[in-house]
Amino acid sequence: xxxxxxxxxxxxxxxxxxxxxxxxxxxxxxxxxxxxxxxxxxxxxxxxxxxxxxxxxxxxxxxxxxxxxxxxxxxxxxxxxxxxxxxxxxxxxxxxxxxxxxxxxxxxxxxxxxxxxxxxxxxxxxxxx
Numbered sequence: 860x861x862x863x864x865x866x867x868x869x870x871x872x873x874x875x876x877x878x879x880x881x882x883x884x885x886x887x888x889x890x891x892x893x894x895x896x897x898x899x900x901x902x903x904x905x906x907x908x909x910x911x912x913x914x915x916x917x918x919x920x921x922x923x924x925x926x927x928x929x930x931x932x933x934x935x936x937x938x939x940x941x942x943x944x945x946x947x948x949x950x951x952x953x954x955x956x957x958x959x960x961x962x963x964x965x966x967x968x969x970x971x972x973x974x975x976x977x978x979x980x981x982x983x984x985x986x987x988x
Contacts, residue, residue: 897945898966902973906930907938911961912978914948915971918960 871880901907909928913919921939925932939959942948947970949962961967 898947898970901942901945901947902970904938906934907942908974910935910938911942911947911970912974914942914959914961915974918958920956920958922956924959 906928910924913924913927921932921935925935939948943950946964947962947967948959950957950959961971
């Protein structure tokens with residue numbers, strides 16, 4: 860009877876005797892998948908990925924980031940705004956300059972680990988692993 864109730868609770872048309880119902884019970888809400896999708900979208904753009912790579916390993920201002928990746932400051936600012944809205948980077952203002960760095964969140968640390976693994980880099984900041 861409990862098996863039938865699980866089948867009905869999820870609206871599954873067939874019961875194949877596997878653990879699919881248990882997986883469904885642990886599935887995060889749709890909103891969480893949306894957040895994850897937004898993070899992955901940031902990694903799909905090579906410019907944002909380059910900026911993230913730099914910010915994983917240092918704190919920097921827009922002007923230096925622009926020079927490092929050979930782009931205009933407004934273009935880099937656009938990418939930084941997108942990354943900040945996703946919560947992957949944070950900023951602080953010192954006078955007229957704004958400095959950016961990787962955010963202190965679990966999602967940002969995961970992205971850092973992924974970037975280091977993809978580029979086979981050993982980050983000097985051991986607290987990331």
